[in-house]
Amino acid sequence: MTKLATSLIALISSIVLLVAGNAFLMTLLGLRLSMENFSTSLIGWIMVCYSIGFVGGTVFAERVVERVGHIRAFAVFATTLAVSIQIYPLAVNAPLWAALRGLAGFAMAGLMIVMESWFSSRATNENRARLFAVYQVVFFLSTASGQLLINIGSPDSTLPYTLAAILVTLAVIPLSLTRMHAPATEDAERISLKRLYKISPVGVSGSLIGGLLTSAFYAMAPVYADRVGLSTDRVSLFMASAIIGAMVAAWPVGRMCDRFNRRRVLFGVLAVAAGASIAIPAMGTVHPYALIGMVGLYMGLAAALYPVAVAITNDQMPTHQITAASTTLLLAYGIGSCIGPVVAASVMDRAGPNGLFFTNTGFLLLLAVYLLYRLQKRADVPEAERVDYVTTSPHGGHHLYELDPRNEDFHRGETAGQAGLRIGKIMLGAAGRAHSAVKR
Template identity: 40%
Template sequence: MLAIITPVRSLLVAIFVMMAGSGFLSTLIGLRLERAGSGTMVIGLIATAYFGGLVLGALRAGDVVRRVGHIRAFAAFVALLSASTLTYALLQQPLLWAVLRLIDGLCIAGVFICVESWLNDRAEAETRGTVLAFYMVALYSGQAIGQLLLRSGNSAPQIPFELASILISLAIIPVCLTRSAAPALEDAASLPLRRLFAASPLGVVGAGMTGLLLGAFYGLAAIYARRIGLSLADTASFMMTVILGGVALQWPLGRLSDRFDRRRVIIACFAATLGVSIALAMAPTGAALFALGALFGGLSFALYPLCVAFANDRLLPSERVTASGQLVLLYSVGAALGPIGAAAAMTAAGAGGLFLFIAFAAAAMLAFGLWRLAASDPVPAAAQQDFQILPRTTPVAALLDPAGPEPNPENR
């Protein structure tokens, strides 16, 4: 096991440290804007700017990597992200912060493209699943642990931004000192969206709708937590609980979908997400809130890889990697729209409006899924590919799927 990750250990350390520094910024920025008296719609629009940056970066950052190489591009993206993070501590102005969040999203997408394409080049076909699993652990554990840094601002409000900037800057070191040769980033093939939708309407709509509900959550969950009376420390714990719950349930639900009709598992997850969201909208307290948060994370985080797996079941093997890249872009577009809708719901219905909006999105997807269940036949069990957990980052992450193409040995 250690021999498999040794060639990529510097990349895994870098992504862990970077996510520990940047993964809590959405929570922190939402809380600071709330405390300064910004309206819910303003907070939602600033959250949307971040996801818009992710979409822009996923589409354009690859050009930078091809032009200057992985190590220089990684250093440039991380340096700009670190500078952006420090700028939040200098001036709290919503328009400026929206621009900074757009820059943050673009930079993080660039970092993901560098790391994921590099991991794909280092991994052998038979070890991709293991490399991907360690990458997911590094990414989500860093994001979860980073939530604890929210508590560092009690003595001085700028400290969380400074700590975030320090960690983000430190992420450059293991990459710049690596002995591993950086690969060439190849152009990705294209798959018309019409062809993808015709092959798997449920997979396409499900990926976009999952982005809608998770974008809403990441953008405004901290505001929800504070408005129902949680302390800053409990808000950090709630966010961490949701993320860790999301990691815990993805594999069991995925294995369940391998054994049964995957459409039914997807529909059941959306139905359960609907129920949990309604319960969270009622603002439970104590252990019930954290239990429901963990369950929400487990269900909602599993939806995207389930939708990708189902779409891949209905595609040719040669189309699967490109399709997965298209689906992560659809997810990102949905995530950019989610905070706006959730902000409007919270403005109308209070804190619980966040989860009412998520419940509405889950209900719409549940209805669509039931229609697709009646309108189409299941994929034969023998034709289903094995479920694989995939990050919701950039189209390059699809290359880490064990079903993807062979890495180019000339780039090693």
């Protein structure tokens, strides 16, 4: 795996810089808007523009890549993102910031398409699972590391924005100097959302709610943390704990999905996540480190909704349509991500900062009730017909799913089950090391 990672050092370096800078910025903006005393609902509308731009980017940004090539497209999108970051501190204006968030979302989608297609183009049947694991670990650790940069300066100073812009700009250098051949662009097979819902209503619903919960948390959790009185350094730990929790939970949830009925595992995940979500407001800031740990548990399980939903859907799909189905589930996730921040912010306006977790609990319970209904309507997939569980994350476009060991091209080397186990263990080990680093 080390040799494989070394051969991709330029690409990995660009991912680390880009993802850390973008993750840092998302938390920074939430804190700044809260400090400026914007209404919670207005903050929600500003922050959701990123998700709207990102969904638009997954549809249209690939045309830019096809027209000018991967390296030029990466430079264009990275420059756009870096310039937008530098504009934020010039004027704290709601319409301007909303437009900048939409632009940033579109640019980030384009950047993820370039990086994921490059990763996918390096895959063979022998290294596909390891590449998938490398990508997941790098993405999660970069996101968690970005949260710790919040402590670099006050959110109302220009220093944090300058640092975020520098990180994004530096991401251009490794890829610009690489000798790797740019991947060829290919049209991906599509399955309509309506058709996929008829095939797997639980999978589509789970992806939708997963996107809603995740985007609501990352957009509004910094506002929650600020308004319940957490210091800036604890806000960074609060956010980093959520990301590390997602890494830690990936392996045990995956093991349970391969050993037990997946829809029942999903119900258990929903129940425990709802319990953690309702416990967070009860903790307040009396026990801040217990609060940070509970957030890790909550987001670990909330982040697991999407890969479990993907696995449930793939059980219903022929092998050659797994990538197409995953792409459509990503669309469902994106739709949810455009709803979550607005709904959560509206509830927070009326119920206070704890409204974020009241909202999340409500949607978790709603999906749990729907799941119970579906358990009565359709028999479970026999164990012999289930595909293996593989940890997945909705980071970008359809290119990442070409690395998924369950698709039809993965016909030699490790089985999908062995690959999924490898990915889970690697992510769990990386999460443990990241947790130790955060504590230090």
